[in-house]
Amino acid sequence: MSRPRTLLLAALALCAAGSVFSGSINPYYHDILIMIGINILLAASLNLIIGHTGQFSLGHAGFMAVGAYSSAWITIAWGASAGWLAYLSALFAGGVAAAAAGLAVGVPSLRLRGDYLAIVTLGFGEIIKGVIQNAEPLGAQRGLGGMAQHTNFFWTFACVALAIYGITTLVHSTYGSGFLAVRDDEIAAEAMGINTTKYKVLAFVIGAFVAGIAGGLYAHFKQFIHPEGFSFLRSVDIVVMVILGGMGSTAGVCLAAVVLTVLPEFLRSVSDYPWLPAPVRELAENRMILYSILIVVLMLTRPQGLFGKLDFGRKKP
Amino acid sequence: MLVSAVCLPGIFAAISAEPILVGEVASLTGASASFGQSSHEGTELAVAEINAAGGVLGRPILLITEDDQSQAGQPATIVRKLISQDKVVAVLGEVASSKSLEAAPICQQNKIPMITPASTNPKVTEVGDHIFRICFIDPFQGTVCSKFAREMGWKKVAVLTDVKQDYSVGLTECFMRDFTANGGEIVKEQKFSSGDKDFKPQLTSIKAARPDAVFVPGYYAEVPLIAKQARLLGIKIPFLGGDGWVGDSLLKVAGSALDGSFFSAHFSSEDQSPKVRNFVETFRAKYGGMPDDMAALGYDSAMILAAAIRAACTTDPAALRDAIAATKDHDGVTGRISLDERRNASKPAVILTIRDGGFHFVKKVEP
Amino acid sequence: MIEFLQQLVNGLSQGAIYALIALGYTMVFGVLRFINFAHGDIYMIGAFAGFYSAPKLLALAGGGPSFAGAALVLVAAMALCAAAGVLIERVCYRPLRAQPRLTVLIAAIGVSLLLENGGQFAFGADPQAFPEIIADSAIDLPASWGEFSLLTITVGQVIVLGSTAVLLLALRAVVLHTRTGMAMRALSLNPLAASLMGVNTDAVVSFTFAVGSAMAGAAGILTAIQQPSIDPLMGINAGLKAFVAAVLGGIGNIPGAALGGVLIGILEALVVGYISPTYRDPIVFAVLIVVLLVRPSGLLGKPEREKV
DSSP states (O other): OOHHHHHHHHHHHHHHHHHHHHTTSOHHHHHHHHHHHHHHHHHHHHHIIIIITOOOOSOHHHHHHHHHHHHHHHHHHHOTTOOHHHHHHHHHHHHHHHHHHHHHHHTGGGTOOHHHHHHHHHHHHHHHHHHHHHOGGGTGGGOEEOOOOOOOHHHHHHHHHHHHHHHHHHHHSTTTHHHHHHHHOHHHHHHTTOOHHHHHHHHHHHHHHHHHHHHHHHHHHHSEEOGGGGSHHHHHHHHHHHHHHOTTOHHHHHHHHHHHHHHHHHHHHHTTOTTSOHHHHHHHHTHHHHHHHHHHHHHHHOTTOTTTTOOTTOOOO | OHHHHHOHHHHHHHHHOOOEEEEEEEOOSSTTHHHHHHHHHHHHHHHHHHHHTTOBTTBOEEEEEEEOTTOTTHHHHHHHIIIIISOOSEEEEOSSHHHHHHHHHHHHHHTOOEEESSOOOTHHHHTOTTEEEOSOOHHHHHHHHHHHHHHTTOOEEEEEEETTOHHHHHHHHHHHHHHHHTTOEEEEEEEEOTTOOOOHHHHHHHHHTOOSEEEOOOOTTTHHHHHHHHHHTTOOSOEEEOGGGOSHHHHHHHTTTTTTOEEEESOOTTOOSHHHHHHHHHHHHHHSSOOOHHHHHHHHHHHHHHHHHHHHTSOOHHHHHHHHHTOOSEEETTEEEEEOTTSOEEOOEEEEEEETTEEEEEEEEOO | OHHHHHHHHHHHHHHHHHHHHHHHHHHHHHHHOSOOTTHHHHHHHHHHHHHHHHHHHHHHTTSSSOHHHHHHHHHHHHHHHHHHHHHHIIIIIGGGTTSOHHHHHHHHHHHHHHHHHHHHHHHOSSOEEOOOSSOOOEEOOOGGGGGGGGOOEEHHHHHHHHHHHHHHHHHHHHHHHSHHHHHHHHHHHOHHHHHHTTOOHHHHHHHHHHHHHHHHHHHHHHHHHHSOEEOTTHHHHHHHHHHHHHHHHOTTOHHHHHHHHHHHHHHHHHHHHHTOGGGHHHHHHHHHHHHHHHSTTOSSOOOOOOOO
């Protein structure tokens, strides 16, 4: 058995073991843990598009929305009898729906690059949000609620393990080196006989699929979704995770997702400690200011990302 | 004194005087910060008054407030934190219905009572038997506005709805149903989205329909701009709206453009009852400005919770839930509040008019 | 018919605002090839600069709303925004110039978030009433115009369109007929060759940021004259639409930015007036995508050849 596969099985076993204890941990920490898992999925999938394939995308929250809404719609339609099987098929269907949206975005990417692609992906994200806002069956502006809380520690981190395993093995395979070739030099890649079109569309489709799964997990965790939760600012959050983690470094991006999920909550608790000096608490209360300063400072001091070239499944050269 | 003497646990608690923890989730920053800050100030004032009077059951109330930045996804996390980390006995908030709808399932699952001061969407309290509201709901307010419009003798009304806000859509539906059922005519339906700044396109087509009045159930951020631009376009008829109009910036931005317009609200600071006078005075002393509806509702939500804790003689959430559900004829600053079996408040609305840069009381509409 | 014309007028005055903001995006992109995400927030800073300076400047111009007072406020806001733009470039973007463009983009996103959140902290999250710096009223059109006299054109709209036209012409003159303008064009054509020919890259970039930010500051004031309610998050939507306008017109192309802004403004007014505001953003973006699929470099942009 190859090393990555052993790691995957170990990770899945860890998820199962962890889920035994997840009931006894503080629900607030449990909430943060699940959000970490969801953000890792989003960041790792966007990393495939931006980091590995070099296609700048600003519409990732749109894919997440497609996954969230389609899976929620399915389990709601299923009714009260919806068990874990219904939930898993809804998750998968959400992923497929998002992948279809990814295909729709990937095709224009054949003609556009760089900043034009960025604005088109941003546009697609806004169009998806706009369609939901006008769709009565999806709750339109009211938001959609009534899903049962199916998402738990096990399903979230099993998805994380599978997605990271899938993305890492794909990118490191002979076949997958085409992604990196497209990123590094599209023209040279094409001259070498690599079908750049296929790779670009594939990156969008796979990335969107994983983001759709993340959306489904989110919908069945928060139990209420609203179009505003999938705005362009949410996409920016995910992009920041990818860049801070170091583009193309899956492990770095996952770490960044962890840090950026925990940090705001940590700052929230800092402001609760009365023994801290008042200026520190005041600063922590304005944690969004701190967060934005952090982004700028990190870019200035570590432009290669927080965790540089850290990666899964690769020994140091 | 007599009441607390009956409560035995209260006497024991008075010895330890450990604070009663109450959570509050509010939008202190972001798009709906104005409402969130107002209701927070009202809540804070109520808690300060309760504690100055010796607290409840001999224990002070400690309010733990978390800001959700007006962002979707935050309220659920915050409520989990308040319940599991801080171990609050009840949750106050949110103002916006879409945020309350996110927080409510968590409170319901954890069997912690939640009182929203101002979420008027009927769906909020339908989440479960631990979710309460102390404001009236959208259908009632829509009907109140329609009734008032008919009393004013308006036959043809145009509506301008904020389609991004369920509140606005709900109010419009109820208004139109009641108004047309009673012989009125809706001559134009136009829409906008909150965050818009330019309303001339919609107003242009409203003007062409020549209505007697325009019903704008929007929020304080857009309504004054709508009024200003309407006056520029030569629309001189009055506007009519709901409690979303109430906000610090409404009059500052509108100038005189809203003079002669009407809206329904929860509370009038011109009310001469000693209770309201006292509230207005202490609020002004503490925060400077005049309290608005959201501040009054925030105040009442904390007061109703405190009364329920007193009545239950305990902070046990199950007993507390029953005590809140039994709230009857609570004498609040927003009127006499009773909670019905669906955990909604039955209480009067007031109609206010705008004149000389201030809100003035016109009439009270009983449910 | 008259309603349609009125929608065109409304759309045009909104489009002029988008055009002014879009200029900043397009100029910065022209010389540095990167999207200055914080540009929309400079527009917000412009509005708040006017908000705080207006009472003093109006008093200086003789109290009360007046043309002179409004002009002073406009110039003050433009100057402050120019300084802010230069400062942001100097501190946050210049050290990253050798880095991949994505790095700078994230830094720009950070600056944008900082301005929005810092703005909420410093100015308060509530909308503020912008002081009346010039009396906005409807202009009486002569009755001899027949049906057209029913059109409503406001003083504010005329000022917005007039100022935008003046600023655009001034910018055109600078870019085409001054040495700095020539250096800007050289830099956008070929940065390496330009610097070899003695163009002082840093100075030109600073100048570009100054001019672009001043335009955004002007847009902030002009918006506030018509819509006197300003808040720290007002730059998000306006910035996004202006960005779309810049890309639609062909990013890097100055007339394209102006054209894109006007087209987006009119499109929005028509969608809102005749369909529904909920479809405004989806339709704007759908039109943009269709245009880009047909003309990948925007309406006026020159197709770029990828060099091997």
